[in-house]
Amino acid sequence: MSVLQPSVFRLDAHAAPVAAAERAERLIDPGFGRVFTDHMAVIRFSDAKGWHDAHVTARVPLTIDPASSVLHYAQEIFEGMKAYRLADGGTALFRPEANAARFRDSARRMAMAELPEDMFIESIERLVAVDRDWIPDGDGALYLRPFMFASEVFLGVKPSAEYLYMVIASSVGAYWKGGVRAIKVWVSREHTRAAAGGTGAAKCGGNYAASLIAQKDAIARGCDQVVFLDAAERRWIEELGGMNLFFVHADGSLRTPPLTGTILPGITRDSILTLARDAGMTVYEQPYSIDQWRDDAKSGQLIEAFACGTAAVVTPIGQVADRDGDFTIGNGAGGSVTDRLHQALVAIQRGTAPDPHGWLHRLD
Numbered sequence: 001m002s003v004l005q006p007s008v009f010r011l012d013a014h015a016a017p018v019a020a021a022e023r024a025e026r027l028i029d030p031g032f033g034r035v036f037t038d039h040m041a042v043i044r045f046s047d048a049k050g051w052h053d054a055h056v057t058a059r060v061p062l063t064i065d066p067a068s069s070v071l072h073y074a075q076e077i078f079e080g081m082k083a084y085r086l087a088d089g090g091t092a093l094f095r096p097e098a099n100a101a102r103f104r105d106s107a108r109r110m111a112m113a114e115l116p117e118d119m120f121i122e123s124i125e126r127l128v129a130v131d132r133d134w135i136p137d138g139d140g141a142l143y144l145r146p147f148m149f150a151s152e153v154f155l156g157v158k159p160s161a162e163y164l165y166m167v168i169a170s171s172v173g174a175y176w177k178g179g180v181r182a183i184k185v186w187v188s189r190e191h192t193r194a195a196a197g198g199t200g201a202a203k204c205g206g207n208y209a210a211s212l213i214a215q216k217d218a219i220a221r222g223c224d225q226v227v228f229l230d231a232a233e234r235r236w237i238e239e240l241g242g243m244n245l246f247f248v249h250a251d252g253s254l255r256t257p258p259l260t261g262t263i264l265p266g267i268t269r270d271s272i273l274t275l276a277r278d279a280g281m282t283v284y285e286q287p288y289s290i291d292q293w294r295d296d297a298k299s300g301q302l303i304e305a306f307a308c309g310t311a312a313v314v315t316p317i318g319q320v321a322d323r324d325g326d327f328t329i330g331n332g333a334g335g336s337v338t339d340r341l342h343q344a345l346v347a348i349q350r351g352t353a354p355d356p357h358g359w360l361h362r363l364d
């Protein structure tokens with residue numbers, strides 16, 4: 001499927017989009033999640049009508065009833081993905097069908113209506129087509145935020161009979177200005193993010209709400225991010241609040257916690273696993289404990305660790321702060337395996353390397 005074929009999507013173009021000079025000004029140093037494009041995509045759902053009213057329109061504030069059920073019972077899910085400007089001047093999404101499938105999985109877990117994958121992808125394509133001038137040059141990208149919430153006006157506790165699906169887009173700069181920096185992480189012993197049978201594998205706002213107190217603790221300790229342990233034994237490493245974790249051992253192997261339902265199945269995680277296997281690395285999707293992590297870091301068995309996700313791509317971990325003692329990973333500044341995997345992924349996303357797995361979804 002490709003853009004601009006006849007479709008059910010209506011375009012209500014913005015009557016007064018941001019002028020080119022003003023847009024250029026905003027794209028100089030956009031940061032993350034503050035500069036938004038002119039338009040948004042919208043699709044409505046109701047039990048009575050199914051999916052309907054698909055359109056791209058001017059981005060405006062919403063008016064919602066104070067009894068909209070999302071405001072009370074938090075039926076809300078989202079996705080995060082990027083449109084990249086390619087080396088050849090084209091534009092592409094990265095594995096959007098994986099985001100579409102995960103969005104359905106999240107919806108199912110939260111007892112919400114499931115948006116068909118083709119409508120999800122088309123909503124993104126149509127929005128990027130009308131706002132493509134908002135994709136920054138260089139290392140930046142257009143960050144796309146599809147989301148959906150329960151819009152039925154009703155205070156009874158039940159799955160909503162109505163949903164509003166939307167996509168907004170934000171021009172973002174390189175995540176790390178002046179190059180990648182190794183981060184310091186805080187291991188939360190007090191708070192957990194997700195338990196077996198819970199919503200840890202769904203990309204829902206509620207998981208983030210639950211993680212913020214631990215993130216606040218991390219910041220208070222001079223750390224950048226929080227590492228969550230499993231809720232049952234408080235021993236196994238799970239993930240950061242919004243990024244998956246990887247460990248590089250001195251024997252050349254790569255390890256990441258398995259997808260047991262309490263971890264978000266990251267598309268970056270899956271891509272890194274594939275690239276590592278392609279490179280001939282031994283890859284383990286196996287539990288790894290905080291004590292083992294410390295021991296391996298101290299003995300030199302573990303040489304690198306990194307976090308990954310769409311927003312920051314790959315971020316080396318340099319320091320770990322923990323109740324049972326702080327420790328340093330390798331030289332504290334990242335390492336060559338992390339760097340190579342990062343570069344390999346970015347090269348595919350930017351179209352400067354072959355794309356053997358067909359991950360790029362070109363928009364022109």
Ligand SMILES: *Cc1c(COP(=O)(O)O)cnc(C)c1O
Nearest residue numbers: 242243244264266267268309310
């Ligand atoms: C989105 C997210 C990730 C990363 O997923 P990507 O598909 O790689 O962007 C990791 N953990 C959590 C909790 C997330 O919400």
